[in-house]
Amino acid sequence: MKKTKERKLTKSIIAVVMSAVFIVCSISTAVFAVNGDDDSSSQSGTSDSSSVSNESNSSDPSNDNSSNKSDESSSNSTSATTQQPSTTPTTSNSAAVGTKFTSGNYMYMVTGKNTVALKGFAKNVSLSTVKVKSNVTFNGVTYKVTKIGKASFKGENSIKTVISSLSVTSIGKHAFLKCKNLKKVRIKSNVTVIGQSAFRYCSKLSTINITSVVLKDVHQNAFSNIKSGAVINVMDASTRTLIKPTLKTKVSINVM
Secondary structure, three states: OOOHHHHHHHHHHHHHHHHHHHHHHEEEEEEHHHHHHHHHHHHHHHHHHHHHHHHHHOOOOOOHHHHHHHHHHHHHHHHHHHHOOOOOOOOOOOOOOEEEEOOOEEEEEEEEEOEEEEEEEOHHHHHHHHOOOEEEEOOOOEEEEEEOOOOOOOOOOOOOOEEOOOOOEEEEEOOOOOOOOOOOOOOOOOOOEEEEOOOOOOOOEEEEEEEOOOOOOEOOOOOOOOOOOEEEOOOOHHHHHHHHHHHHOOEEEEEE
């Protein structure tokens, strides 16, 4: 009977101990679970915060754009600083008809819009060869030389050779009158008029080459009193017919 009571008591003690162990284990498990959740939440929060920060930086291009804009601004500023000035020439209006000016060795007179006549040597200039230019520039405007003007080289004894340009269409009255040392003249292809006494009394003038086929008018005495035996070379018979009446000395006119 006594042993039976002891056994019951032992079982009761074991049951109490087992209950206590179970409770302790349950409490420990619960505490561990709570701590685990807190750590997970903390890690999740950190991850989320990092993600948000990265997304913010990624989705907001202001920093990159600001940098790019700064670079572009710097580039544009450099470009504007190093840009070369325009080299396009500025031009003014053509000078008034009758305006005289000097360019190089010669003097010119404005005869129309962007056209001039050669009027002789510039002051204190004396040359053996007159070589007419096609164009000259004055005050930023380019003029075409279309005429050798009236009496432009009259009595200029330094001249030995005259060469007209393709732009010249007329040789004026008395243009080379009494140029006593003039020996050779070349009249190019666009001359239509040779004025009265243009080469009269050029006593040494021995060779004249006329390549114009549009010559329409050779005025009186244009080639009178040039060197006897001189040769005039022309392009066609009609030009020879125009020149022949203007001669007073023995001159040969050859068709080239």
